Amino acid sequence: MNTEGEFNAFITKEIRMLGQEYKAIKLSDRFRIGLPDWIMIYKGRTIAVEAKFVKKTPTKGRLLNHPITAPQLSSLKSMALAGCGCWGLIANGETRRMAAVALTGIPETGNFSCDLFTNEMNRYVFLFDFTQTHNMLRTMFAVHTLISDKP
Numbered sequence: 001m002n003t004e005g006e007f008n009a010f011i012t013k014e015i016r017m018l019g020q021e022y023k024a025i026k027l028s029d030r031f032r033i034g035l036p037d038w039i040m041i042y043k044g045r046t047i048a049v050e051a052k053f054v055k056k057t058p059t060k061g062r063l064l065n066h067p068i069t070a071p072q073l074s075s076l077k078s079m080a081l082a083g084c085g086c087w088g089l090i091a092n093g094e095t096r097r098m099a100a101v102a103l104t105g106i107p108e109t110g111n112f113s114c115d116l117f118t119n120e121m122n123r124y125v126f127l128f129d130f131t132q133t134h135n136m137l138r139t140m141f142a143v144h145t146l147i148s149d150k151p
Contacts, residue, residue, distance in 0.1 A: 010130070037089075045083060063116055064111070087100055102124045
């Protein structure tokens with residue numbers, strides 16, 4: 001896997017394998033900038049996911065060449081206000097790991113430090129191997145359910 005497009009195709013295929021109770025809509029922001037990559041629905045819960053891909057982990061500086069943009073972050077925030085669970089999904093082609101980052105863990109700059117995939121202590125980040133895509137999606141929905149069910 002070398003590009004964000006290939007990663008998106010991989011995730012789309014993995015979602016289809018989860019079964020009919022999972023629905024995923026792949027969005028295109030061609031006509032409206034800032035839309036997340038996916039809207040996913042499972043048992044009445046909805047999450048929005050903005051995906052980013054890095055081919056190789058940089059050793060210093062920022063992680064993403066193309067960070068989550070201000071319009072993308074704004075869309076995620078407005079969707080969260082409407083009750084949607086919102087996530088950044090950062091994939092690393094070199095290590096074949098994914099970091100699911102809750103909206104509250106996404107910096108205002110839309111970028112991350114290079115230690116995102118090694119910092120296991122961040123409470124807003126859940127790390128998964130590419131082989132754990134199903135667990136990752138279930139975790140994203142479970143965290144959203146826990147947060148949205150608080151009184």
